[in-house]
Amino acid sequence: MNLLEVKNISVKYGAIEAIRDISFTIKKGEILTLIGSNGAGKSTTLRAISGLVKPAGGQILYKGESITGLAAHLIVKKRICQAPEGRGIFLNLSVEENLDLGAWAAPKEAKYADDLARVFDLFPRLKERRAQNAGTLSGGEQQMLAIGRALMGHPELLLLDEPSLGLAPQIIERIFDIIRMINKSGTTVLLVEQNALQALQVADHGIVLETGKVSLSGLASDLLNSDEVRKAYLGG
Amino acid sequence: MGIGVEFVQHLINGFSLGAIYALIALGYTMVFGILQLINFAHGEVFMLGAFAGMYFSRFFNLGAHPSFWALIATLFFSMATCGVVGFIIEKFAYRPLRKSPRINVLITAVGVSLFLQFSGQLLFGSDPKFFPQIIEAGHGFSFGEIRVNTMQVVVMVISLVLMAILQTIIFKTRLGRAMRAVSFNHDNASLMGIPTDKVISYTFMLGSSLAGAAGVLFGLIYPKIEPLMGSLPGLKAFVAAVLGGVGNVAGAVVGAITLGLAEEFLVGYVTPTFKDALAFAILILILLFKPTGLFGIRRTEKV
Ligand SMILES: Nc1ncnc2c1ncn2[C@@H]1O[C@H](COP(=O)(O)OP(=O)(O)OP(=O)(O)O)[C@@H](O)[C@H]1O
Ligand SMILES: [Mg+2]
Numbered sequence: 190m191n192l193l194e195v196k197n198i199s200v201k202y203g204a205i206e207a208i209r210d211i212s213f214t215i216k217k218g219e220i221l222t223l224i225g226s227n228g229a230g231k232s233t234t235l236r237a238i239s240g241l242v243k244p245a246g247g248q249i250l251y252k253g254e255s256i257t258g259l260a261a262h263l264i265v266k267k268r269i270c271q272a273p274e275g276r277g278i279f280l281n282l283s284v285e286e287n288l289d290l291g292a293w294a295a296p297k298e299a300k301y302a303d304d305l306a307r308v309f310d311l312f313p314r315l316k317e318r319r320a321q322n323a324g325t326l327s328g329g330e331q332q333m334l335a336i337g338r339a340l341m342g343h344p345e346l347l348l349l350d351e352p353s354l355g356l357a358p359q360i361i362e363r364i365f366d367i368i369r370m371i372n373k374s375g376t377t378v379l380l381v382e383q384n385a386l387q388a389l390q391v392a393d394h395g396i397v398l399e400t401g402k403v404s405l406s407g408l409a410s411d412l413l414n415s416d417e418v419r420k421a422y423l424g425g
Numbered sequence: 426m427g428i429g430v431e432f433v434q435h436l437i438n439g440f441s442l443g444a445i446y447a448l449i450a451l452g453y454t455m456v457f458g459i460l461q462l463i464n465f466a467h468g469e470v471f472m473l474g475a476f477a478g479m480y481f482s483r484f485f486n487l488g489a490h491p492s493f494w495a496l497i498a499t500l501f502f503s504m505a506t507c508g509v510v511g512f513i514i515e516k517f518a519y520r521p522l523r524k525s526p527r528i529n530v531l532i533t534a535v536g537v538s539l540f541l542q543f544s545g546q547l548l549f550g551s552d553p554k555f556f557p558q559i560i561e562a563g564h565g566f567s568f569g570e571i572r573v574n575t576m577q578v579v580v581m582v583i584s585l586v587l588m589a590i591l592q593t594i595i596f597k598t599r600l601g602r603a604m605r606a607v608s609f610n611h612d613n614a615s616l617m618g619i620p621t622d623k624v625i626s627y628t629f630m631l632g633s634s635l636a637g638a639a640g641v642l643f644g645l646i647y648p649k650i651e652p653l654m655g656s657l658p659g660l661k662a663f664v665a666a667v668l669g670g671v672g673n674v675a676g677a678v679v680g681a682i683t684l685g686l687a688e689e690f691l692v693g694y695v696t697p698t699f700k701d702a703l704a705f706a707i708l709i710l711i712l713l714f715k716p717t718g719l720f721g722i723r724r725t726e727k728v
Contacts, residue, residue, distance in 0.1 A: 261616060271616050279606050279609045290602060294618025
């Protein structure tokens with residue numbers, strides 16, 4: 190079953206067309222990765238899905254229902270949560286206040302204490318630092334907080350924008366492990382990455398964006414072996 | 426009067442004046458924090474608060490039965506009225522410009538301010554009105570030679586209570602958390618599911634209702650009110666907010682008290698001539714030497 194269908198969407202920032210005519214689908218339960226170089230339009234695509242920018246054209250269907258142009262805070266209610274580019278942590282709030290805000294749109298039956306415990310299980314470091322100002326966290330810890338906070342909203346579809354950016358290799362490993370775990374527990378994941386190798390390794394399907402358009406798409410394993418992807422994104 | 430006594434007397438006067446500036450400054454700083462907008466119409470909301478309080482207390486003839494409860498009721502009415510005014514100003518003047526260049530919004534703010542001043546003159550007349558004495562002036566309190574009049578105590582206590590309530594809202598409630606999140610980043614706040622427009626409305630309403638309270642308290646101490654009365658205290662509160670670092674709630678209070686004290690000491694010990702100019706001198710000094718204000722924080726985002 191298609192959880193999300195993106196149909197021919199375009200987004201403009203003023204006169205600049207950031208993405209044009211992008212289409213893809215995400216099946217329930219899978220990990221789809223969106224790769225591409227700087228400025229290809231990956232974040233813009235996620236921002237369009239989350240309702241932070243309104244597409245100039247095209248349609249976004251979630252569970253068969255159009256969410257195109259819906260306000261961002263209402264899209265979160267439909268359980269599409271995003272850990273945005275740059276992590277989007279509220280540096281003026283404590284770690285726990287950040288997590289608490291992540292639960293803002295959580296479904297009524299969600300139990301805050303249980304959800305918090307689950308996030309602290311995944312990221313013990315956050316538990317130690319729960320009362321601390323989020324601005325004092327390291328980059329890796331902030332990334333964990335961004336993912337944990339998105340989980341507090343009980344996502345059915347989790348959008349992650351470059352979760353590995355700027356992190357040390359061991360921490361990147363850990364982040365990818367956790368993405369796998371989150372997916373195993375039933376959450377569909379749309380993962381934007383520049384780290385194409387690792388992204389394609391965890392993903393079921395992949396899409397390559399190039400200057401605002403889809404240039405390739407298919408099974409992640411096929412993309413890993415394709416010459417074009419190897420040359421452009423895997424360094425040979 | 427001994428030197429020490431005189432000093433303490435000035436201190437008390439300065440604090441009560443500063444407390445009123447603080448209530449106004451809080452609205453400036455909260456709105457700036459959340460929209461990066463200097464709401465020049467805020468002084469006029471303060472003026473409307475004074476008039477709302479005056480008409481309310483006249484309607485119920487509270488001046489004839491001054492009491493603590495008369496004051497509380499007047500405060501409530503005035504705060505509620507100004508809350509609604511703040512809501513309307515935001516919704517119809519500022520919200521349509523949410524994505525416009527800063528300068529457009531600034532010009533609109535000045536426009537709203539003038540609009541309210543002139544509407545006030547039309548509605549209330551431009552001659553000063555008398556704010557009824559809705560609380561018993563009494564004999565006040567004396568500590569040795571130091572005299573504190575009832576009004577000053579009332580002003581300080583009520584300001585403190587309101588500030589404590591605001592502090593609790595900002596730091597202990599869900600709405601406050603949302604306000605802090607929105608003021609940090611609108612997009613990321615909406616990614617949490619926070620309805621940012623609603624939070625902005627609430628912020629305006631809170632800030633405006635504090636200005637409304639300030640209007641009533643001001644009317645108690647300086648009972649002549651008129652439609653242009655908002656501009657000077659408004660500008661001074663703005664300076665106080667800048668002094669404390671615009672966007673910084675605690676800073677606004679400290680800035681306002683500092684300004685209140687400075688004015689009082691200037692008048693008491695040097696000359697009353699430049700009382701109203703002092704705020705502008707301070708503003709110029711801050712803008713020259715410490716544009717972020719005394720407690721201004723520069724936000725850096727880690728990448
Ligand atoms: N707010 C904006 N205003 C104007 N142009 C923008 C804006 N945001 C993005 N763009 C442009 O849109 C294009 C796509 O940007 P986007 O951020 O989606 O790329 P990306 O694939 O996420 O890149 P990166 O890997 O560097 O994050 C770029 O050319 C960028 O300059
Ligand atoms: Mg990006």
